[in-house]
Amino acid sequence: MFQDVHEYGQINYVIAIGSLSSSVSLLGLNTAVTTLVPQGHKKIDVQANQVILISATVCAIIASLFNWLLGLFVMGMAFWMMSSYELLSRKSYRKYAINIIGSRGSQLVLSIILYSFFGLQGIIIGFIISFFAFSITYFKTIPQFSKSFDKITKEFKTSLHLYSYNLSNALLLYFDKLIIAPIYGYTVLGYYQLGFQFLMFFSMISVSFYQYLIPEESSGSKRNRLRLYGIALSIIITILVFVLAPVILQVFFPNYINSLNSIRILSLGIIPMMITSMLNSKFLAMKLTRYVLFSSITYQVTQIILIVILGKQYGIDGISMSVVIAMLFQITFLGIAHLRLSKKNEQNI
Numbered sequence: 001m002f003q004d005v006h007e008y009g010q011i012n013y014v015i016a017i018g019s020l021s022s023s024v025s026l027l028g029l030n031t032a033v034t035t036l037v038p039q040g041h042k043k044i045d046v047q048a049n050q051v052i053l054i055s056a057t058v059c060a061i062i063a064s065l066f067n068w069l070l071g072l073f074v075m076g077m078a079f080w081m082m083s084s085y086e087l088l089s090r091k092s093y094r095k096y097a098i099n100i101i102g103s104r105g106s107q108l109v110l111s112i113i114l115y116s117f118f119g120l121q122g123i124i125i126g127f128i129i130s131f132f133a134f135s136i137t138y139f140k141t142i143p144q145f146s147k148s149f150d151k152i153t154k155e156f157k158t159s160l161h162l163y164s165y166n167l168s169n170a171l172l173l174y175f176d177k178l179i180i181a182p183i184y185g186y187t188v189l190g191y192y193q194l195g196f197q198f199l200m201f202f203s204m205i206s207v208s209f210y211q212y213l214i215p216e217e218s219s220g221s222k223r224n225r226l227r228l229y230g231i232a233l234s235i236i237i238t239i240l241v242f243v244l245a246p247v248i249l250q251v252f253f254p255n256y257i258n259s260l261n262s263i264r265i266l267s268l269g270i271i272p273m274m275i276t277s278m279l280n281s282k283f284l285a286m287k288l289t290r291y292v293l294f295s296s297i298t299y300q301v302t303q304i305i306l307i308v309i310l311g312k313q314y315g316i317d318g319i320s321m322s323v324v325i326a327m328l329f330q331i332t333f334l335g336i337a338h339l340r341l342s343k344k345n346e347q348n349i
Helices: 005-026 029-039 044-064 068-089 093-118 120-133 136-144 150-154 156-184 186-202 204-218 224-252 254-267 270-285 289-314 316-348
Strands: none
Touching: 005 044, 005 068, 005 120, 005 156, 005 186, 029 044, 029 068, 029 156, 029 270, 044 068, 044 136, 044 150, 068 093, 068 120, 068 136, 093 120, 150 156, 156 186, 156 270, 156 289, 156 316, 186 224, 186 254, 186 270, 186 316, 224 254, 224 270, 254 316, 270 289, 270 316, 289 316
């Protein structure tokens, strides 16, 4: 599948539109549920799901104007995300892992099968089926829906900050595709995206740490040793990816050999992603979302500027460098903010 690099870039462009639209529809409520439920806020998950049904429908209608299948994609992804975060808020880590791994695995299998029958549209259909199949937790809350939104209203300020952060995070994952494709074309996007997929695949560990630490720290638990293990693991993975990338490309992706430098450059982002995830979980647990938001804005602005400058200068490698450099800017901001808060807390003791 995806022997044609141009085609690979094209489908990732379409999926980026759907994924970004779905992220907009979440309104920060997925992270709000993960943060507030462990603190004893009851029924907030049900009310959040009520709001998502409305917002996802609106975003789905807009996305369907670009591609009618994207409407179903947006709704399915929103329901699946809320299901996953609700399981996380309950600390049902085993069910959460099954929900994440099961959906991603079925997406891969269904996309390969349906691609042979329907082409690029088949890949989108594969995603849709998988999203809805693993949204059972969301669907179970529908009978509890009512006209009450009092719990959400009380936490509107927190949700608004989290929405800003979540949207910034979604832009981190998807907005670069919307810039690269119009400026450099689908082929360049295809080569870059393979490297980015490597980064995203191995950064699942940092994302898992981040999602695990939010409910743990929100309920008062500290996991400092786990953080050290996470950083050590990310260093090991970075070294392995850097060394094994040529072999992986030759065996599994021979047509993407031009992605080698991109993969190696982007693999350097695994470590800062892990550290950023850990710092973000601390700030979110303390409800200091403004630091998380501003760090995301720092990343996004830096990346957009560097995509244009370094992309024209160094091509795919330059675009890849823009991601890692932007991460370093982000982690610098978070690190300084964390040090200042620590000193302030020490002075107040």
